Amino acid sequence: MTKRIPLALVGVGKIARDQHIPSIAGGADFELAAAVSRHGKVDGVDNFENFDAFLTARPDVKVVSLCTPPEVRFDMAKKAIAAGRDVLMEKPPATTLGEAEALSALAAEAGVTLFATWHSRFALGVEPARLWLSDKTIKTVSIVWKEDVRRWHPGQAWIWEPGGFGVFDPGINALSILTAVVPGPILVERSTLEFPENKKQPIAASIAMRTVDGAPVSAEFDWRQEGPQTWDITIETDQGLLRLSKGGSELYIGDALHTAGPDREYAGIYERFGALIRARESDTDYQPLRLVADSFLCGERKVVASFED
Structure with missing residues (x-):
């Protein structure tokens, strides 16, 4: 079995607990290694209240999953990309199309994987x-x-x-x-x-x-x-x-x-993310955001x- 990729979950709210954490645990690609949240914690992993502190303390965790509300996501994604981390973004990926398109350009320039998810x-x-x-x-x-x-x-x-x-x-x-x-x-x-x-x-x-x-x-x-x-x-x-x-x-x-059949939406997201990382590709379709x-x-x-x- 391929070694699981260490991943940090950023934003420990309802959707993270209901969907992301079980899907990470149940999949074959990722291991939850850290969590970043001002209010929530995850047992058994390193927990940080500050995103910058996480980036400094855990350079070994090369993958982040951003589950925060969209209005704070751009700055976090930008910092993660600059630090060479692969990034998954919960939907909607950003507050504006401008932010979303800027992140795509930054990820392409940095050579990291960026996945704008639509569960x-x-x-x-x-x-x-x-x-x-x-x-x-x-x-x-x-x-x-x-x-x-x-x-x-x-x-x-x-x-x-x-x-x-x-x-x-x-x-x-x-x-x-x-x-x-x-x-x-x-x-x-x-x-x-x-x-x-x-x-x-x-x-x-x-x-x-x-x-x-x-x-x-x-x-x-x-x-x-x-x-x-x-x-x-x-x-x-x-x-x-x-x-x-x-x-x-x-x-x-x-x-x-x-x-x-049974719900496998978030399991599918993480399977897709793992495949993108292995291929060193990104998936950033912003058409749903454009319609909004x-x-x-x-x-x-x-x-x-x-x-x-």
């Missing part, structure tokens, strides 16, 4: 959906992505601040699947963004888009859905209907279930009732 692309139904669609003509695409922010982001005030993305934090998952399975660019035409009067980021969004060939694409995002959660993408083609449900974990062709940016540029702002979470 929903590793859902079980996504790659089979891409393959099925590859020889079809797409007629329409409909995205309905509605969930309860209180359930999935409890106490995370940063998501409502500038750079926090609001409902686009989960919505960008749908856009990452869209841009993975539909060939060619997706173009935003217009959007309506609903801002609670006491928040700085939207709680809901309605987006009209089109494929480069002109097929209409609609997306409805909402963070106020209680009860059953909805993560569906339906694509009508010249040869029938395709539906990705439950965030891409279930694929239906027509009415028949084609692909389903374009939705703000084309967006009509609508103020709605205050929201308390």
